[in-house]
Amino acid sequence: MTKQQHFIFADGAVSIVRNWLSLETLQRLQAEAVDYPWQQPSIQLFGKSHRIPRQQVWFAHNNAGYRYSGKIFYGEDYPECLLDVQSRLNRVFKLKFNSVLANHYRTGMDSMGWHSDDEPELIASHPIGSLTIGASRDFCLRNKHTRETVKFELQSGDLVIMWPPMQAHWQHAVPKRSKVSDARLNFTFRAINDSFHR
Numbered sequence: 001m002t003k004q005q006h007f008i009f010a011d012g013a014v015s016i017v018r019n020w021l022s023l024e025t026l027q028r029l030q031a032e033a034v035d036y037p038w039q040q041p042s043i044q045l046f047g048k049s050h051r052i053p054r055q056q057v058w059f060a061h062n063n064a065g066y067r068y069s070g071k072i073f074y075g076e077d078y079p080e081c082l083l084d085v086q087s088r089l090n091r092v093f094k095l096k097f098n099s100v101l102a103n104h105y106r107t108g109m110d111s112m113g114w115h116s117d118d119e120p121e122l123i124a125s126h127p128i129g130s131l132t133i134g135a136s137r138d139f140c141l142r143n144k145h146t147r148e149t150v151k152f153e154l155q156s157g158d159l160v161i162m163w164p165p166m167q168a169h170w171q172h173a174v175p176k177r178s179k180v181s182d183a184r185l186n187f188t189f190r191a192i193n194d195s196f197h198r
């Protein structure tokens with residue numbers, strides 16, 4: 001039995017299912033991800049161009065467009081194992097994920113800053129699901145209004161579901177951890193309106 005934890009806030013909720021991915025699927029997905037078309041796009045910050053501190057790939061049904069880091073990315077076709085995992089998530093939790101941002105944190109020096117997954121092309125009434133493989137990292141949540149923060153350590157195989165209206169009221173981040181030398185993969189599944197950027 002996998003361990004489940006549910007955190008209910010006044011303005012959102014988070015579920016964590018520890019060890020949701022079997023070791024076999026985890027290894028298959030990790031092997032598949034070696035060949036993903038990883039990118040490290042640049043963003044403009046205070047007039048200067050910076051590469052994001054991690055690698056990313058956007059996969060989406062119907063090659064749906066997603067605007068992040070100031071650019072529109074059109075979704076790559078789904079790799080086989082990632083599609084299997086998404087189908088299983090959709091079946092088990094009765095969800096409609098149709099896109100996923102894959103993140104590769106090469107070491108603890110790679111990170112993701114505070115943000116909400118609240119872009120207008122995402123369907124706000126649908127949860128966000130996130131899977132972790134590899135190094136354990138802290139996943140931090142911060143309430144936009146009260147600044148309350150909550151920290152979870154995510155381990156290989158863990159599934160997180162952020163339920164609406166979490167993205168409207170909370171931000172999340174994966175801070176740098178200089179002592180971590182191993183890589184971490186994260187897959188953040190979303191439901192996107194695929195006719196938004198046409």
Ligand SMILES: O=C(O)CCC(=O)C(=O)O
Nearest residue numbers: 101103117139174186188
């Ligand atoms: O790596 C993580 O756990 C979070 C990724 C994330 O927040 C995102 O892709 O929007």
Ligand SMILES: [Fe+2]
Nearest residue numbers: 116117172188
């Ligand atoms: Fe996010």
